[in-house]
Amino acid sequence: MTDAQIPPTTAEELRAAILARYDGLSKRLQQIARYVLDEPNELALETLAVIAERSGVQPSAIVRFAKSFGFDGASQMQRLFRDGLLSGHAALGYSERVRNFSRAVDNSAASGGAELLSEFVEGNTIALQNLPQTVSDADLTAAVRLVEACDTVFVVGVRRAFPIAAYLAYSLQQAGKRTTFVDGVAGLARQQVGMIRPEDLLIAVSYQPYAEETVHAVEAAATRGAPVLSISDSLVSPIAKPATVTLQVRESEIRAFRSLSASMCLAQALVIGFAFEASRKEDAKNRRKR
Amino acid sequence: MTDAQIPPTTAEELRAAILARYDGLSKRLQQIARYVLDEPNELALETLAVIAERSGVQPSAIVRFAKSFGFDGASQMQRLFRDGLLSGHAALGYSERVRNFSRAVDNSAASGGAELLSEFVEGNTIALQNLPQTVSDADLTAAVRLVEACDTVFVVGVRRAFPIAAYLAYSLQQAGKRTTFVDGVAGLARQQVGMIRPEDLLIAVSYQPYAEETVHAVEAAATRGAPVLSISDSLVSPIAKPATVTLQVRESEIRAFRSLSASMCLAQALVIGFAFEASRKEDAKNRRKR
């Protein structure tokens, strides 16, 4: 190995490097190069032995290949593909990115918090980008169906979840849905939820640590046979387990303060999804009348 | 391990099995279950040792967890997640995937309500990115100073602005600031604001069309000599003109519905900016005492 080059840092870079050097490679190395280009997924998550067998070469040849592109070993090359696999779907990088981000915030803490806003923008952007990862279109559609199908929507959410719940209640009302906001004014929360019927729907919003009132509301609704739509940070949270449909939101966390932008975005998508469906049905009805 | 069940064969099956059995698991096993549900990607491609460290358990506990779900070992369980990761990506090459992604976003504008979520994510991302353009670091710093300097914060905001105001009130309170939320319960909004004094601060949140109550509150505060911090969509809005400091937010508008994610982000930056400054002063005070 006469090469002491610097290794590519992304899967795309490696791809380009392979293409550039392909003609200059030996026969066996070309064979590996083809496999690497054709099956990046295999590269990403199978072991060397498996890759070697599938591509018909020796494990040592793969190590040689990696080294000829400047890597320390084949493992280092694999890491590239694993990272790429995740970021390709904008997915798994999440924890990694959040960790990096928190570190950046820690560093800037010394600077006096002046660029706080842009740091928040970045953190919330990441959380937003990852939202579709935990909430599929199917989940959202199911949630919209629940809202459409029910007679009256009850919305509950306290403490940190209160703004989200308030938004849902307000804008569902605006969208023409009968909505009751279980706001607990005068301590009437239990009585309010006690009125729920099987043809209604309870939308519950809660994050760790799950507020007692909200958990009670969910249980009460379930007991009374009403469907429940939960918006929460975990699929096994107390309000998610009894729920008919759960929408999971992972917010960014900065200095022990968790954000709400992504939840806000989700709540909006839900409401507008409903408004859109409702208006479509209205159109259909009108057309039939003529 | 009294279980000799058959193991799940797909990641989804496992997910369902975990949810079903979650309550019957021991504390530690629940902890692992949570991690498995929340971070399937990590599960797919990190090693046991790394997963153990990140989730705060012992590697052996993970093996126990896997076995309790009928697997031979943790590796077998990992295979499930790896397969799932691949199937999500189809067998396409790299560039194809990227192309598909952008196409999906483009199309969603035209399509029904299915890809609504990604449309929202995109819109709100743009709004977030634009936030630093209308709110400078200097503005934010000035706003934080106002909050620091005052005796009691009054927060007002109704209708669409209500969730933002609610969030501000709640989290400023959490951050140790005396805060009154002018929520207008029992129609007492005017009386509440009537109590404001020059050493207090009114934070007003309002967007077009500006709510009468909020405009009144701002005017009342100004008359009584109290500083006003406005969060609004225009620098010339009725609540911005009399304000001491104004933070301007331009929200994204999607299908005629204006968003709130950027406002949420801004509110958060404000609160945490304050919390940060407050804790720094606290530190300084403590250090002086010794």
Next chain:
DNA sequence: TTGTGAACGGAAATTTTGTTCCATAGAACG
């Protein structure tokens, strides 16, 4: 309080994986 059983953490043991080394085959050049 004490006894019993399950759950847990940690370290040891084992298996798997990745890497290195070396003998050999093959090509290039003299």
Next chain:
DNA sequence: CGTTCTATGGAACAAAATTTCCGTTCACAA
């Protein structure tokens, strides 16, 4: 035709991972 240099395959080695095992802790019941 012989020498030399490079590339290759396979085995040996080293590292790392996973799994097993066992002493201890914890919770619950007597």
